Amino acid sequence: MYKFILPPKELSHFVKRIYEINIPQPSTFDENRVIPMGTGTITIVLEGNPRVKSVNGIQAFPRYALSGQYFPTFSFDSDIPLLHYGIALKPTATYKLFNVYLSDILNDFISLEKIIGNEAEQLRQKLLQMDATEDRLSLLTNFMLGKVPTITEYTHLDVVIDFIYKKQGILKVKDLCKHEKVSRRYLEKKFKQFIGFTPRQFIRQVRFNFTCSKIAEGNTSVNDILTKFGYHDRSHFMKKFKKYFGDDLSVLTDNSNNLFKTVFSRIMRTDQENSYHP
Secondary structure: EEEOOOOHHHHOOOOOEEEEEEEOOOOOOOEEEEOOOOOOEEEEEEEOOOOEOOOEEEEEOOEEEEEOOOOOOOEEEEOOOOHHHHHHOOOOOHHHHHHHOOHHOOOOOOEEEHHHHHHHHHHHHHHHHHOOOHHHHHHHHHHHHOOOOOOOOHHHHHHHHHHHHHOOOOOOHHHHHHHHOHHHHHHHHHHHHHHOOOOOHHHHHHHHHHHHHHHOOOOOOHHHHHHHHHOOOOOHHHHHHHHHHHHOOOHOOOOOOOOHHHOOOOOOOOOOOOOOOO
């Protein structure tokens, strides 16, 4: 259902992971819910008729697109089996690579063709000509290597985002200001400009995502995980979780192979994936 690779060092400043999602039967919005990750995503659809459901309503999804951050969440469906490939970009990468702010495509997407022209269709056709997942992931890696700029700037915002991931969201905005010796007003401006989140929203989302990831791994009791991540009790955490799956935490804890659990049990696992600095 979900396979991914981490990028080589040359891409680690821009890419979190490159992945395949293969759903071999029709699927519904309820089955395919995705929560905010603070990233932009390049998506290339090889099979299926996907639609996206977000705060902007239901939209047909194109064959290839650059998606912005969805907040509070989004979901997708397809009336036939679905196969697509994605490149999860780090928060400032859409601007550095394509001159597009995540905040400008908040809860939306734009056709990849508008950004890279005919290369988008050429890339899709090359993927269709391959049979092996590994070959397709390698092709996407090489595609992204061709987009790396000659000079890569490591900004205040990158440093701060690194710090948030390093702390797994267990910190406050004042800690960011102290760490990078910048004002809260400066951070508010940069986060809004590049991502569309406030620093506080981003911190809370990263903390929530790490919490879900640890729960989905199933190696530690839920109560111990919630304590580690600063949730006072289960009801405190569930107030956030209800936005995505109501009262049912079993979507992360039972033995089902749903997409939500599959993704969260495998992501946010490595320093490479959660750091800008190579």
